Amino acid sequence: MSAPFDPAHQQASTVCLPPGEWKTVLDCLCEHFKAIDREQWLDRFARGRVLDAEGRAIGADLPYRRGMRLHYFREVANEKPIPVHESIVHMDEHLVIADKPHFLPVTPTGEYVEQTLLRRLIRRLGNPHLVPLHRIDRHTAGLVMFSANPETRSAYQRLFPERRIDKQYQAIAAALPELAFPLVRRSRLVHGEPFFRMHEVPGAENSETLAHVIEKNGDCWRYGLSPVTGKTHQLRVHMAALGAGICNDPFYPQLQAVEDDYQRPLKLLAQSLRFADPLDGSERCFETRLALDW
Structure with a gap:
């Protein structure tokens, strides 16, 4: 049997x-x-x-x-292939760090099941125990960290809610010469209509982003963004609220009902992850191999 x-x-x-x-x-x-x-x-x-x-x-x-x-088992009939390719930045017995391309979801959701970073990595590495330790949204590219070992998973999972991991992003958006950088954006974010869009509303703040300018190039600047909290679409909403929606953003500041345009990805990149390893205290730092062009 x-x-x-x-x-x-x-x-x-x-x-x-x-x-x-x-x-x-x-x-x-x-x-x-x-x-x-x-x-x-x-x-x-x-x-x-x-x-x-x-x-x-x-x-x-x-x-x-x-x-x-x-x-x-979630199933999607005739699931449409997503013509982008992930890469592995680091792999050991406990962690897998992957570079997620734009447009690829991290986990199964909606119309995507097999065409997700998680399912692709499980097939590629032959490890059914992979679990993402955090998320970046489908339109964002860059680093995603996975637990590869159930025995040590909880130690790494605690890094995120306890804010013991430094996450750095880059974004290209309109210039904001009228503002003084670096700056901090805090607000209360809630789900609105449609359900997948977040909105700033009055009330107790539940989100915080640090922003600075990395590079200036005419009407567009390259920004460094550090999310202190991890709300859905936080960086996208905060940049739009400052008056500089991230380039090619289909959701903010206005919702655009368009199909994916692989030639015009959202100019948002999960740049680096830095933390003290919970198992041995060593300093760990991972950098994306991807880059945002102008």
Whole structure:
């Protein structure tokens, strides 16, 4: 008899069934994930793509039970290839540092599953235990750090919420000669409409960015940006609020309903990561091999 399937090996998603009055697990999933129709769920059950907590395939008629833990596999039919290529900057038994190109998501989301940095690296390195320790958004390029070893993962994960890691970015945006640099931008950021855009609103500040000028080139300047906090789209919103939306930004300051233009990437780059290694205290510093052109 073969061993139970290990969902980690194919990066299954996990859900704990919410409270409700459903008769079967299938009924619950159909209601909980409205974007996936009943026929799709039935097909996944039939192909063994819905598993119990132990990694065993279950049937669509399994009775519903509140809090039941299930694994399932996100799938996108006819997923469109993203014609960009990632590279590995550093790799050891604990960490993988990758350079993510513009337009490539870090993890499966929406219409992207296989065309993500995580899934590409898992296939390339043959390590199903890779987990990103932080995120940069799809339009941003540069460094992303992954845990490669579950035994040491928590030590590296704590670097980010405890703010023990220095992250430096570069951006190209309109010149701001009327402002005095370096400067600090603080504001309260919340999700707005549409849901994926962030907005500054009155209230207690929950975001902070340090900004300075690296280089001046006519109407555009190269800025160094250091996020003290890590809110979604923080650097993009803060630069737009200062009056210099980052070049080629499709979301800020105005939403542009356009398809990806690979010739006009967002001019935002995750430049470096610096931290004291939590395992031995050594100073670690990683620099991107990518660059922003004018």
